[in-house]
Amino acid sequence: MDDNFALYKTMLLIRRFEERLLSEFSTGKLVGTTHAYIGQEADAAGIFSVTEPEDVVFSSHRCHGHFLAYGGDPYRLAAELMGRATGLVGGRGGSQHIHWHNFYSNGIQGGISPVAAGMALAEKVGTTGRIVLVFIGDGTLGEGTLYESLNIAALWKLPILFVLEDNRYAQTTPVEKGVAGSMSGRFAAFGIPVWERDTTDVLDIQSAANETVRAVRSGAGPASLILHTYRFSAHSKGDDPRSPEELARIRQFDPLTVHGARLTTKECTKAELEVTMLVGEAFARADADAFPLLSFERQTLHAGRSKLDN
Amino acid sequence: MATVLDRLNFAHHHAMDTDERVFVLGEDILDPYGGAFKVMRGLSTKFPKRVLTTPISEATIIGVATGMALRGLRPVAEIMFGDFVTLIADQLVNHASKFRWMYNDQVRVPIVVRTPMGGRRGYGPTHSQSLEKMFLGVPGLKVVAPNVLGDPADLLAAAIADDDPVLFIEHKLLYPRPLLEPGKGDLIDFQIEQTSGAFPAYTLRYADSARLTIACYGYNFELTRQAALELLMEHEIFVEVVLFSQLSPFDLEALFSSLRRTRNLLTVEEGTLSLGWGAELATRAVERLDGLRVRRVAALDLPIANAKSLEDAILPSEQDIVRAALGLVGR
Numbered sequence: 258m259d260d261n262f263a264l265y266k267t268m269l270l271i272r273r274f275e276e277r278l279l280s281e282f283s284t285g286k287l288v289g290t291t292h293a294y295i296g297q298e299a300d301a302a303g304i305f306s307v308t309e310p311e312d313v314v315f316s317s318h319r320c321h322g323h324f325l326a327y328g329g330d331p332y333r334l335a336a337e338l339m340g341r342a343t344g345l346v347g348g349r350g351g352s353q354h355i356h357w358h359n360f361y362s363n364g365i366q367g368g369i370s371p372v373a374a375g376m377a378l379a380e381k382v383g384t385t386g387r388i389v390l391v392f393i394g395d396g397t398l399g400e401g402t403l404y405e406s407l408n409i410a411a412l413w414k415l416p417i418l419f420v421l422e423d424n425r426y427a428q429t430t431p432v433e434k435g436v437a438g439s440m441s442g443r444f445a446a447f448g449i450p451v452w453e454r455d456t457t458d459v460l461d462i463q464s465a466a467n468e469t470v471r472a473v474r475s476g477a478g479p480a481s482l483i484l485h486t487y488r489f490s491a492h493s494k495g496d497d498p499r500s501p502e503e504l505a506r507i508r509q510f511d512p513l514t515v516h517g518a519r520l521t522t523k524e525c526t527k528a529e530l531e532v533t534m535l536v537g538e539a540f541a542r543a544d545a546d547a548f549p550l551l552s553f554e555r556q557t558l559h560a561g562r563s564k565l566d567n
Numbered sequence: 568m569a570t571v572l573d574r575l576n577f578a579h580h581h582a583m584d585t586d587e588r589v590f591v592l593g594e595d596i597l598d599p600y601g602g603a604f605k606v607m608r609g610l611s612t613k614f615p616k617r618v619l620t621t622p623i624s625e626a627t628i629i630g631v632a633t634g635m636a637l638r639g640l641r642p643v644a645e646i647m648f649g650d651f652v653t654l655i656a657d658q659l660v661n662h663a664s665k666f667r668w669m670y671n672d673q674v675r676v677p678i679v680v681r682t683p684m685g686g687r688r689g690y691g692p693t694h695s696q697s698l699e700k701m702f703l704g705v706p707g708l709k710v711v712a713p714n715v716l717g718d719p720a721d722l723l724a725a726a727i728a729d730d731d732p733v734l735f736i737e738h739k740l741l742y743p744r745p746l747l748e749p750g751k752g753d754l755i756d757f758q759i760e761q762t763s764g765a766f767p768a769y770t771l772r773y774a775d776s777a778r779l780t781i782a783c784y785g786y787n788f789e790l791t792r793q794a795a796l797e798l799l800m801e802h803e804i805f806v807e808v809v810l811f812s813q814l815s816p817f818d819l820e821a822l823f824s825s826l827r828r829t830r831n832l833l834t835v836e837e838g839t840l841s842l843g844w845g846a847e848l849a850t851r852a853v854e855r856l857d858g859l860r861v862r863r864v865a866a867l868d869l870p871i872a873n874a875k876s877l878e879d880a881i882l883p884s885e886q887d888i889v890r891a892a893l894g895l896v897g898r
Contacts, residue, residue: 313638347671356670361637365661371627372662375634375642382590382640402657405627412622 261519264306264459266528268298268512271322273536274331275490278321278338282494286339286544291352294322296457296489299512300422301326303462304390304482307470311359313380313389315373318353320362323392327360331535336543348549359387367393367400370419374406377415377479388416388473396427398436398443407479411447414478418469419444421481424488429498444481455485457512486510568745571719575606575681575737578723579643583614589727590635592619592628593645603647604683604742625651629658632678633732637666641677641727649684649736650696663732664707675730679723685738685786685837686882691873697838697866699736703815703847710815711766712736712785715747716759722812725765736814738786738837753792757808760821766813768821771795777805778896779831781888782822782848784811787835794888804896814844822848823855831895832861835888840865862891 275293282288294301297319305326316323324334329345337344338352345355353364363369373391380387397403398421410417427435441451450472452465462484469482487507491497497504517525569577582589591610593602597620601608611618621628625646632642646652652659663676686695702710711726711733713719719737726733749759757771783791788810798804807825826832832852834845845863853859864883872878 345671346669346673349671350669354669356666356673361666361670363662363666365657368626368630368657368662371624371630371658372634372637374627375631375636376638377634378631379635379638379640383638402624402626402630405622405624406630408622409624409627409631413619 260306261516262524262528264302264463265513265516265520265525266532267302267305267326268459268516269528269532270331270535271298271301271325272513273532274325274334274539275321277536277540278335279490279494281339281540288340289351290493291338292319292493293490294319296487296507296511297422297424298322299457299459299462299516300420300484300486303459304420304466306463307467308390309387311385312387313359313376314361315369315376315389315391316360316362317366317369317392317394317397318362318364319394320353320355320392324355324357324360324362329357329360331539332542333357335539336546339543340548341543341546342549343543343546366397367402370397370403370406371409374410374415374417377410377417378413381416386474388418388470390418390420392420392422394421394427395423395425395432395436395440396430397421398440399427404443407444407447407449410479411449414476416473416476417479418473419449419479419481421483423483423485425485426488426492426499428492429496440483449479449481451481451483453483457486457510457515459512459516570742571713571715571737571744571746572605572742574718574720574746575713575723576608578720578727579607579610580613581720582643582724582727583610583617586641587617588639588641590617590619590640590642591645592621592632592642594621594623594628594647596620596645602645604739606681606737607645625654626658629655629678629680630662632680633658633663633666633676636663636676636678637674643679643681643727646680646682648694649682649698650693652682652698652702655680656701659702659708659732659734660705664705667731668707676732677727677730678732679726679735680732681723681735681737683737683739685740686871686878687740689873689875689878692870695871695878697836699734699814700836700838700843702734703844705815707731708815709733709766709813710736711813712738712811713741714785714788714810714812715741715744716749716769716788716810717767717812718746722766729765736785740786740789744789753796762821768812768818769810770821770825771808771810773799773805775805777807777829779804779833779892780807780809780822780825780829781833781835781892782809782811782845783835784814784844787837787883790883790885790888791835793885794892797885797889798892802893802898804892804898806892817847817851819848819851822852826852826856826859830856830859832859833864833888833891833895834862835864835883837866837882839868841868860895862895864888864891
């Protein structure tokens with residue numbers, strides 16, 4: 258039951274964090290864009306319940322859920338999103354470009370996969386026992402470097418787990434218009450074993466993740482975990498082509514509802530209270546922090562040229 | 568006398584001998600082939616576990632190198648032809664060069680990307696270009712080019728020792744060329760000054776005062792020396808030559824010092840003219856110093872043709888340099 262509570266709380270933390278940050282756009286405390294993980298929380302919660310703290314993670318534009326489930330500090334993430342000097346990367350990266358401990362993210366589809374393969378090579382060479390997890394989506398399947406990376410990861414038996422979260426839409430493009438053929442066949446073609454689940458039940462995901470993580474850690478080479486899931490919010494903000502009916506229909510797969518049924522009402526309330534406090538403190542503390550300053554001297558060009566030289 | 572190729576090959580052997588974090592990766596680099604231009608020769612025999620021959624996947628070669636570097640290794644990656652840098656642009660621009668700053672200086676990406684550039688070998692439109700100008704000014708990326716005056720082994724060793732990504736541009740025609748010795752051969756009349764730092768700029772001066780400064784790097788130092796000799800012998804025009812090893816970021820103090828004496832700048836490069844290295848040098852020089860005159864010599868804004876007659880017409884020649892120099896000083 259402790260495990261069930263912890264999984265629920267992780268998912269709830271992600272949910273409430275993302276809801277809070279989406280709401281902060283209207284207050285003007287957040288600017289730019291973001292990519293919420295709402296609906297997909299079971300993936301991150303399940304996977305990071307079976308990894309080791311020193312494992313290496315390369316995540317994508319939709320990285321907040323991965324980061325929080327990895328054990329990252331919600332306050333440092335909130336500060337980064339709000340562009341504060343205390344943010345994970347001092348306000349330089351923002352939502353899609355964060356780094357803490359062995360967690361990295363970047364906002365380029367496909368481009369992160371060879372980098373993750375290189376990291377896996379370094380861990381293999383160093384015999385650290387760590388594995389690398391790289392997060393891709395159905396949209397990433399359109400990028401060529403992904404296939405180059407699958408090839409090299411398989412050739413070199415790298416300790417890397419490709420986690421494909423298929424949330425059925427690449428921004429606004431449904432998977433039917435973006436992905437030909439079979440998802441699992443893509444990995445199988447390179448001899449990479451596939452675990453595939455169509456579920457938002459965190460326990461199913463945890464169980465599949467456990468098998469894949471153990472396979473990769475055994476030294477057998479790369480593996481893949483395909484998770485078909487649902488994204489409840491827009492790709493970023495206001496770019497959702499789906500009908501209200503479709504959005505209502507997929508809500509039946511809400512991972513919080515699915516897993517929440519295993520908890521008592523008292524436990525759910527307890528999780529809600531703890532998470533509300535965590536998120537509230539994270540944003541309040543971040544809001545009080547200073548904005549970063551640029552310490553880079555602009556080269557003086559025309560202005561004052563005659564004083565410079567001659 | 569050692570050639571540029573000998574020295575680059577030696578630098579790899581030395582780096583791998585002395586630092587087990589150094590790996591090399593690239594296409595067709597295993598012995599006995601040792602890479603398309605033989606720069607990797609002998610490495611896979613001596614260090615079989617640290618020489619990784621790859622599929623034809625340029626973007627992934629650089630991505631893998633970047634990941635290795637993020638996790639503590641010091642990879643040197645070879646891109647077989649410089650023309651293929653377009654395939655690695657995303658990895659260099661959006662990953663390798665960006666991570667250090669984007670992650671608030673919490674990481675380093677010590678990779679070296681070596682690649683042969685340049686034409687004059689009849690390889691045609693996609694195996695002859697000088698595309699390095701596309702990467703000049705990319706934040707976080709150094710672009711470096713060896714020449715026959717400094718020791719290419721020192722330059723490559725410095726690139727490997729650098730904590731940031733370095734794009735290392737080797738002109739194909741330099742590989743068989745022997746290194747020059749100051750005070751000998753066609754350098755006999757030149758005094759040579761060198762800036763401090765890992766990727767120095769060299770200033771070559773005659774005892775007599777010069778009327779123009781020619782800025783160049785890599786293989787164009789060969790054409791520039793010939794042109795300088797002709798300008799002196801045929802036209803009694805003394806020049807200063809500023810030879811760069813580091814193309815980007817732009818550190819032009821040596822050039823400015825020379826221009827304070829000559830007030831005339833001629834830039835020479837093998838890439839296409841528009842928006843090139845010379846354009847940036849000229850702009851910075853004009854912004855810095857009053858009363859300058861400027862000319863650029865570069866390739867025509869055309870793809871490089873296969874036929875020698877066309878290739879020669881497209882790429883800059885020694886005669887182009889002489890003509891531009893004469894135009895610059897009003898002759």
